[in-house]
Amino acid sequence: MEKIFKKVSGKIGFEYLYVLPALAYMLFFVGYPIVSNFILSFHEVSVLTLNSPDKEFIGISNYITLFKDAVLLRSIWNTVLYTVLCILFQFVIGFALALFFNKHFCTSKSVRGFLMIPLMIPITVTALIFKFMFSSNVGIINQLLQTLNLIDAPVEWLIQPGTAMFALIFTNIWIGIPFNMILISTGLTTIPVQLYESADIDGANSFERFLYITLPMLKPAIQSVLILGFIYTFKVFDLVYVMTNGGPVDTTQMLSTYSYKLSFSLFKYSHGAAVANILFVILFAVSLLYLKYAPIGEENSK
Amino acid sequence: MNINLKISKNNMKNISLSLLSVVIAVIVLFPLYWIIVTSLKTEQEIFKINPSIFPHTFNLKSYFVQMKNGDFNMFRSFGNSLVISITAMLISVTLSVPASYSLARFTFKGKRICILTFLITQMLPVSVILTPMFIMFKNIHLLNNQVSAIIADATIGIPFSILILINYFATIPKELEDAALIDGCTRFSSFIRIFVPIAFPGVVVCAIFSFLYAWGDLVYGMTFIQDQKLRPITAGIFNFMGQYGTTWSYLAAFAVVTIIPVVIIFVFMQKYIISGLINGAVKG
Numbered sequence: 001m002e003k004i005f006k007k008v009s010g011k012i013g014f015e016y017l018y019v020l021p022a023l024a025y026m027l028f029f030v031g032y033p034i035v036s037n038f039i040l041s042f043h044e045v046s047v048l049t050l051n052s053p054d055k056e057f058i059g060i061s062n063y064i065t066l067f068k069d070a071v072l073l074r075s076i077w078n079t080v081l082y083t084v085l086c087i088l089f090q091f092v093i094g095f096a097l098a099l100f101f102n103k104h105f106c107t108s109k110s111v112r113g114f115l116m117i118p119l120m121i122p123i124t125v126t127a128l129i130f131k132f133m134f135s136s137n138v139g140i141i142n143q144l145l146q147t148l149n150l151i152d153a154p155v156e157w158l159i160q161p162g163t164a165m166f167a168l169i170f171t172n173i174w175i176g177i178p179f180n181m182i183l184i185s186t187g188l189t190t191i192p193v194q195l196y197e198s199a200d201i202d203g204a205n206s207f208e209r210f211l212y213i214t215l216p217m218l219k220p221a222i223q224s225v226l227i228l229g230f231i232y233t234f235k236v237f238d239l240v241y242v243m244t245n246g247g248p249v250d251t252t253q254m255l256s257t258y259s260y261k262l263s264f265s266l267f268k269y270s271h272g273a274a275v276a277n278i279l280f281v282i283l284f285a286v287s288l289l290y291l292k293y294a295p296i297g298e299e300n301s302k
Numbered sequence: 303m304n305i306n307l308k309i310s311k312n313n314m315k316n317i318s319l320s321l322l323s324v325v326i327a328v329i330v331l332f333p334l335y336w337i338i339v340t341s342l343k344t345e346q347e348i349f350k351i352n353p354s355i356f357p358h359t360f361n362l363k364s365y366f367v368q369m370k371n372g373d374f375n376m377f378r379s380f381g382n383s384l385v386i387s388i389t390a391m392l393i394s395v396t397l398s399v400p401a402s403y404s405l406a407r408f409t410f411k412g413k414r415i416c417i418l419t420f421l422i423t424q425m426l427p428v429s430v431i432l433t434p435m436f437i438m439f440k441n442i443h444l445l446n447n448q449v450s451a452i453i454a455d456a457t458i459g460i461p462f463s464i465l466i467l468i469n470y471f472a473t474i475p476k477e478l479e480d481a482a483l484i485d486g487c488t489r490f491s492s493f494i495r496i497f498v499p500i501a502f503p504g505v506v507v508c509a510i511f512s513f514l515y516a517w518g519d520l521v522y523g524m525t526f527i528q529d530q531k532l533r534p535i536t537a538g539i540f541n542f543m544g545q546y547g548t549t550w551s552y553l554a555a556f557a558v559v560t561i562i563p564v565v566i567i568f569v570f571m572q573k574y575i576i577s578g579l580i581n582g583a584v585k586g
Contacts, residue, residue, distance in 0.1 A: 014489055018404035019416055022397040022460055030423050030457050033434035040434060050437060097326070105319040111327045113572050116579065117334065120564050122518035124536040125557045128543070129337045132550055138348055140336060147352075174333070182579050235427035238520045242540060259429040264525060269433050276429035287425045291418065 034280070041274035047267045062274040071250050072275065075258040079279075082165065082254065083233045086172045087226065093173070094180025094225075099214075101181070102188045112185070119178045127242035130171040134158055161251040164244050168252055172239060179232075180225055187221025188214070220293070227290040231283055255279040334561070341365070341554035348550050364555035376556050378531065379538035382448065384563075386523065386534050387516035389452045394459030394512040399505060402464045403497055406471035407479075417468070424461040428521050431457075439526055450526040451534065455519050459512030466511075466578060470504030471497060507578035510571055517563060535560050 041062055043055040066072045101112040118126070133139050134157040142154040157163045191214065199209050215222075237256040240246065246253035246261060253261075255275060263272025340348060341364050342357045368376045404410075405417060435454060436445070444450040474497060482492040498505065523534040530541055539556050546552065568575065 013410065015404045015408040015410045018400035018493075022401035022464060023416060023419070025393075025397055026419065026423055026457065026460060029435070029453055030426065030431055031419075033431035033438065034426075036434035036437075037430055040437075050440070100319075100326075101323070103319060105316045105323070107320040107323050111323040113576065114327050115330055116572075116575065117331065117564075117568060119579070120514060120568060120575070121334075122520070122536050122560055122564070124518070124520045124539055125337075125560050126333075128539060128553060128557050129333045132340065132553070133333060133336065135548065135550075138353075138548075138550060140353060143351070143353060174330070177330070179579070182576065231425045235429070237428060242520070242543070256427055256429045260432070260521070263433045263436075269437070272429075273433050276427065276433065279427050280430040283425060283427055284422070287422055290425075291421065 037273045037276060037280075040270055041277050043270055045270040045273075050269060062270050063278075066271060066274055071253060071258060072278075074250055075253045075255050075275075076278070078165070078252060079234060079236075079254045079256075082169060082172070082236065082252075083230060085169050086176055086233050087229045089169075090173045090176030090180050091226065091229065094177045095184050097177065097181045098184035098188060101185060112181070116178045116182065118175050123175070123238040124242055126171065126175060127239050130167065130174070131158065131243050134167045158244055159248055161248055164248060164252050168240060168243060171243065172233065172236065175239075176229065176233065180229065183221055183225040183228075184218065187218045190221075191217045223293045224290070227286060227293070230286055231290070234283060234286070235279065255282075337554050337557050340550060341558045343551055345549065345551050361551075364551040365559070368552065368555065376535065376538060376542075376559055379533060379535040380559055382532060383517060383523075383534040383536070383560075386448055386451050386455060387513050390455035390459060390516040391509055391512040393452070393456040394463050395505060395509050397456075398460055398463035398467055398508060399498060399501075400493070402467035403471050403493055403501075405464065406468045407497075417465075420461040420464050423457070424465065432521065432525060436525060445526055446528050446532065448527065448532055451519070451523045452516075454522040454526065455516035456512070458515040458519070459508070462511055462515070463508035466508055467501060467504045470501040474500050503574065503577070506571070507574045510567055510574055511578050514564065514567070 042057060042059060044058050044062075045055050049055050097112075097115070101108050133141050136142060136154045136156045136159070139154075139157070141157070142151070145151045146154070155163060157167045195213050195217070196209060199213055204212070235256055236254055237260065240252055240254050240257050241260065244252045246257045250258075256279060259272045259275035259279065261272075262268045262275060339355070339357050342360050342362070343354075344361050344363070347354070347358075405413060435450075439445050439450045444453075478496060478500075479492055482496050483489075487495065518536065519534070520536040520540060524537040524540060527533045527537065530538070533541070535556075539553070539560065542556060543553065
């Protein structure tokens with residue numbers, strides 16, 4: 001084994017040899033599909049032509065058809081609305097919890113650990129749990145609101161247009177809070193205590209300390225958490241697919257679920273590919289933004 | 303006297319903060335408690351107005367009934383998920399460890415591009431590769447075969463693992479490697495004997511997360527595998543919801559069984575998980 005290894009590595013350099021298997025795997029199973037998806041979106045591909053080698057090239061007409069269709073614009077709007085609202089709430093709540101658990105008390109570490117559980121649970125299960133809790137006849141949310149006399153009759157949360165989106169956002173905030181909390185918590189531990197001590201000497205109150213020390217020092221952590229949060233939220237699929245499947249009448253249709261519906265329910269593969277590409281371009285732009293701010297490569301290339 | 307007063311004031315603060323934190327945890331984790339309680343109730347109990355917060359009886363029917371439930375046997379789905387997730391985990395760890403070692407320890411042409419490639423693939427939406435993958439697996443006759451889901455799941459684990467492990471390998475002092483080389487180690491044996499053991503906690507983090515990603519996957523298992531008998535448990539739940547709609551007690555049991563590995567991992571590997579979340583997101 002080692003002899004063969006030495007022989008081959010002498011020819012192309014051992015550093016490449018170590019990277020090659022992983023890189024080849026990703027290029028073949030991810031890189032190639034991305035390219036293929038672009039090509040697919042410029043062709044006319046349906047169930048009949050899926051296996052035939054010569055698919056008709058139709059330029060950007062898939063995109064034109066899609067943009068004329070109200071559902072695409074609707075899904076873009078829904079995805080943006082969903083992402084912005086989710087991030088806003090999960091960031092604020094996560095931030096507040098991070099500040100809270102940054103104080104020293106006996107249960108701070110252990111309870112914070114437990115709050116990580118929502119992040120690890122398969123999203124399909126989370127979606128199922130909240131679908132149950134939001135269900136109109138047996139859901140505990142309706143029962144709670146009725147007990148508190150906040151509503152008179154059970155609300156059909158997942159069946160009415162406006163409330164379905166609310167239920168999805170609510171559920172995703174539950175998943176997103178621990179993610180925001182743990183990243184901000186880590187950021188908080190990097191702030192030197194001396195800064196707060198000297199601020200104390202200068203007579204700063206706790207609000208001033210937060211505004212002039214905590215926030216500026218957390219800037220890199222906040223940037224990461226917001227951009228990563230955007231990426232993870234924007235590509236939501238499982239949650240929406242299981243809870244509402246884009247309904248009622250496309251009011252919770254997202255780019256990802258719309259793409260899936262076009263490809264795998266309506267078998268318009270090239271339309272599905274085109275919608276996926278629109279999603280990809282948006283996320284790619286945001287990823288570049290993230291790379292601009294994140295310190296990658298430099299710190300590792302010692 | 304004064305000091306005593308101060309201590310008791312600190313104690314009070316400590317106790318009240320601890321209590322508050324427990325209240326927060328109870329509110330946040332209530333949905334999980336609720337699904338477990340529901341899985342132990344009978345269907346009639348679930349439909350009662352003013353539901354009981356605590357279970358009166360431990361009714362395990364929802365669990366047992368699914369063992370003989372033909373197509374929707376959740377324990378078979380559980381086994382399928384285990385096979386798929388463990389294999390995907392093995393693939394992603396085997397490929398990521400050497401790759402991240404090289405990316406962390408050496409400078410070479412194209413290195414930055416390599417890291418960027420892994421980073422971007424980590425952020426990709428599934429939708430963009432799903433249709434082409436489906437066509438590809440169809441052409442090589444891997445549809446309706448667990449191999450297709452395994453291959454696809456590993457593509458989530460690999461970039462994550464590489465980006466995490468780069469940090470672990472980068473922190474190992476160069477002197478250690480030099481000493482090994484002087485002692486007659488080759489690059490390969492120093493990698494196996496020195497680097498992998500030192501970075502082992504990182505390898506565990508990668509294994510856990512590669513497993514969890516595969517365990518949580520719905521879209522690949524559901525799209526590439528049509529046969530319910532071969533599908534992973536997440537796709538099983540989704541199917542079950544479609545077929546039996548709102549038999550909540552059975553669905554709740556399904557959900558609880560799906561969470562079991564997650565809870566086991568959480569209980570025994572908590573410190574690895576926190577470290578994985580932090581390293582994976584902040585630096586990756």
